[in-house]
Amino acid sequence: MSQEKKKIRQRHEKRETEEKISEKNEQTDRVEPKYGPIPRFPYQKVWSRSILILGVLLIVWYNSTQSKEVSLARQREVLLSRTQNFDCPQDYKEDLDKFPECVPEKCGRIVTDKLVSTSETDVLLKIAVNGMNLGGSAGGASILDLHSGALSKGAHFINIFSLEEASRIFNPPDFAIYKVVKTKIHHAIAHHFGVDVGKIYLTKPTFFSRMTNVSAKTIHDEYWLPHVDRVSYEHFHYTSLLYLNDYERDFQGGRFIFIDKNNVNSTVEPRKGRLLMFTSGSENLHAVERVTSGTRYALTVAFTCNSEAAISDPTFGKSVKNP
Numbered sequence: 001m002s003q004e005k006k007k008i009r010q011r012h013e014k015r016e017t018e019e020k021i022s023e024k025n026e027q028t029d030r031v032e033p034k035y036g037p038i039p040r041f042p043y044q045k046v047w048s049r050s051i052l053i054l055g056v057l058l059i060v061w062y063n064s065t066q067s068k069e070v071s072l073a074r075q076r077e078v079l080l081s082r083t084q085n086f087d088c089p090q091d092y093k094e095d096l097d098k099f100p101e102c103v104p105e106k107c108g109r110i111v112t113d114k115l116v117s118t119s120e121t122d123v124l125l126k127i128a129v130n131g132m133n134l135g136g137s138a139g140g141a142s143i144l145d146l147h148s149g150a151l152s153k154g155a156h157f158i159n160i161f162s163l164e165e166a167s168r169i170f171n172p173p174d175f176a177i178y179k180v181v182k183t184k185i186h187h188a189i190a191h192h193f194g195v196d197v198g199k200i201y202l203t204k205p206t207f208f209s210r211m212t213n214v215s216a217k218t219i220h221d222e223y224w225l226p227h228v229d230r231v232s233y234e235h236f237h238y239t240s241l242l243y244l245n246d247y248e249r250d251f252q253g254g255r256f257i258f259i260d261k262n263n264v265n266s267t268v269e270p271r272k273g274r275l276l277m278f279t280s281g282s283e284n285l286h287a288v289e290r291v292t293s294g295t296r297y298a299l300t301v302a303f304t305c306n307s308e309a310a311i312s313d314p315t316f317g318k319s320v321k322n323p
C-alpha cells in the first residue's frame with residue numbers, strides 16, 4: 001500500500017469516528033420521552049382522525065342498537081289510564097276473521113288504577129291467600145282457579161272444592177265481590193278495545209296466581225319464560241291481570257314485561273288494585289320477571305270471542321256441594 005493511500009484511509013477513518021461522536025452527542029442532547037419513543041408512521045394525522053371518527057360512529061351505533069326499557073306503569077303512579085296502541089298484526093287479524101264483531105279497533109295495552117277499589121282488592125287478596133294456603137306448588141308459582149276448583153299442590157293440582165276447609169274460608173259475599181270485579185273488567189276491556197260487551201266471553205283459565213323466588217320444580221313454575229297467550233291458549237283474545245299487592249313493598253322483582261321489537265321492553269310494576277288489559281296475540285309477547293323475594297299475588301281474567309269457549313262464574317253453593 002502506498003503512503004498516499006494509507007493517509008487517505010486514515011483520514012477517512014478519522015472522519016467516520018468524528019461523525020459517530022457527533023451523532024452520539026446529538027442523541028444525548030434530545031429530550032428522552034418519559035414513556036419511551038413516540039411511534040411515528042406516515043399519514044399519522046389522517047389515521048388518528050379516522051380512528052376518532054370511527055369511534056364516534058361506533059358509540060352512536062352502539063346506543064342505537066342498545067336494548068331499552070320503557071316504563072308503562074310505575075308502582076308509585078296512580079293512573080286513570082295509560083295506553084300503548086298499535087295496529088294488530090296479520091296473524092291476530094286472521095284469527096278474528098271468524099268473529100268480525102270482536103276485532104279490536106287497535107291492538108295494545110291499557111293500565112288503569114281506578115277500576116277496582118281497595119276494598120274489592122282486599123277481598124280478592126284474602127280469597128287468594130287463604131285458598132293457596134290449602135295447597136301451593138312445590139316450586140315458585142301456584143294457581144287457584146275458582147271456576148274449575150284447580151289448586152296447585154306440590155307438583156300437581158287438586159280440587160279445592162273437594163276440601164272440607166274450602167267451605168270455611170270461602171263465603172257467598174266474597175264470591176259476589178269476585179263476580180263484581182270480573183264484570184267490571186269485562187266492561188272495561190269491551191270499552192277500551194271498542195268491542196261490544198256481549199261479543200266477548202269469560203274463558204278459562206281465569207285464576208289467581210302466587211309467585212315466589214322458590215326455584216321451579218315443574219314447567220308450571222317457570223313463569224319468567226316469554227310467551228304469547230294465544231299460543232298457550234288458542235281461544236284467548238283479551239287478557240287482563242289484576243294485581244293484588246305491591247311491587248317493592250310486598251315483593252321484589254316480579255314486574256310484568258312486554259318484549260317488543262328492536263330490544264325494547266315495556267314494563268308494568270304491579271300495584272295493588274292495578275288492572276292491566278291487553279290483546280292476547282303475538283303483538284304482546286311477555287314474561288314476568290323473576291320474583292327475588294316476598295310473595296306476589298295477581299288475578300288473571302281472560303276473555304274470548306268464541307262463545308263455545310265461554311265459562312260461567314263460580315257459584316259458591318254449587319261449587320262447594322258438587323266438586
Ligand SMILES: *[C@@H]1O[C@H](CO)[C@@H](O)[C@H](O)[C@H]1NC(C)=O
Nearest residue numbers: 067068069257259263265287
Ligand atoms: C327484556 O325482557 C326479557 C325477558 O324478561 C329479558 O330477557 C331482556 O333482557 C330484557 N331486555 C331489557 C333491555 O331489559
Ligand SMILES: *[C@@H]1O[C@H](CO)[C@@H](O)[C@H](O)[C@H]1NC(C)=O
Nearest residue numbers: 212213214291292293294295
Ligand atoms: C327468597 O325470598 C326470601 C324472602 O321472601 C328471602 O329471605 C330469601 O333471601 C330469598 N332467596 C333468594 C335466593 O333470593
